[in-house]
Structures are given as structure tokens and as C-alpha cells.
Amino acid sequence: MNVKVKIINKSKHELPAYGTLFSAGMDIRANLDNPVVVEPMQRILIPTGLYMALPEGFEAQIRPRSGLALKHGIGILNSPGTIDADYRGEIGIILINLSDKPFEIKDGERICQMVVKEFCRVEWEETDTLEETDRGAGGFGHTGVQ
Template sequence: MQVKIINKSKHELPEYATAHAAGMDLRANLDEPVSLKPLERKLIPTGLFIELPIGYEAQIRPRSGLALKKGITVLNSPGTIDADYRGEIGVILINLSQEEFIINDGERICQMVVAAHEQVEWMETELLQESARGEGGFGHTGRK
């Protein structure tokens, strides 16, 4: 699949790290380092603008290493970029650690996954088909 991209960042285009990777890392595009204090959140620019085909979205997800080692994650995970959005991709990062974290220009801050999606057409009804699970939720399947 080909996707149009405008790269106004100082960095190379995002790319897959391995042959079977689902996501590609996005980098911070900063003029100066950004400090994230504990429990602070900020919108971090990437300098990237994309035009997705209709029927696709881009999901912005945390990087597992950054989350585990530093407590930095994407606040609205997964963030969604719709096919009709033409603005700069920005990433809302939050620091869930007890220590200040400095984001430097070019730092890999998240991963982006492009995925197909459907739009539903609601069919109002008075009854839903029965299932084995029924109304069980929120831990319903638990340990057996």
C-alpha cells in the first residue's frame, strides 16, 4: 500500500524495523528538548503529514521499551488518525514515572500502525441474539 506523506521534520521517513513488524516508530521533531515532569502530559510534534486511503486509519501506540523503562506512554492510546485528517501528526505523551523525562529531537516516541476499518450502519432492534456469554463482562470470564 502506498500512502502520501509530507515530511517537514529533520528526520528520515518512518520505517519498519523488521520484515514482519506491524508498527513503525515515529520521532519527535523538536527545536529544543522538552521536559515531561511526573504526571505531566504534552503534545509532541513529529513534522509528518499523511493522506491515508479511505477505509484506513493510523493508530498511534506507545513504545513498549519507553513505557517499561521510563514510564512514558501515549495518553489516548491508541490515538486515531482518520483518513480525512491532513494536519501534523502530534503525539500526546504522559510521564507516569516519578522522575522527570527529557524528550530530545529525533527520539523515537511512539509507534504507528496503519489498519483497515469498517464503518457500521446501525440497525435498531428490540432483541439481540442470545450467546453463551450473555451480559457477563468486566472480569466475568475470570479464573475457572
């Protein structure tokens, strides 16, 4: 399914794009005047220069890039971050350096992925009981290790 999304690009870079034919996420680039160093355990807000208007019933999820996470310990602090359909400000990415080494982010570097997803809204139906299932209240490893 293709969805049209209005976008304003005030960055110096191309629009977000899919890396391969079957990619779910589009790469988002840092929009910086100068490189930024993220110290170990530091969190930082990185601007993208992107503004968009998602259609009603859709959200954008901001997710880490696996290569940055594995090789450098760089993650998304509130992963996945959510961009709501009524937000019109600049998309900013909250990165965290979970490694023990400083990491430099350069202008134009791909810093995260964005996945646009349809969602439903919940209408609560209060009750005193819930239907029974085989699982019941089991959680947090109740099915074992193997």
C-alpha cells in the same frame, strides 16, 4: 498487503520505518528544536513534522513504545490515538509521563509507533432484542481468574 500513503516530511528526520521484517508498527520520531522535559504526570504534545493523506477506508493508530513505557513510564495519553483519512494537519503525539521522575525527550527520539489499519463503517440496525450467546451479559472477569 502494501498500501501507498502520501506523506510530507517537514521534519529533520527520515520517514517512519518498520524496525524489523515482521513489525506491525512504524517508529515515529520527535521533531524538536530543543530537548523537552516531561515532568511526572505531565502530558505534552510532541510535533513530528509529518503530514499524510491516508486512503479512504484506512486509519493510523498511534501506540506507545513498550521500552519507553516499561523503562520510563512514558505512554500515549489517548492510546491508541486515531488519525483519520481526512486529517491533513501535522501529526502530533500526546505523551504522558506516568513515572515519578522527569523524562527528557530529544530531537529525533523514537516516541511512539504508528500502525495503519483498514476499517469498516457501521450501519446501525435498531432492534428490541439481541441473539442469545453462551456468554450473555457476562463481563468484567465473569470467566474467573484461572
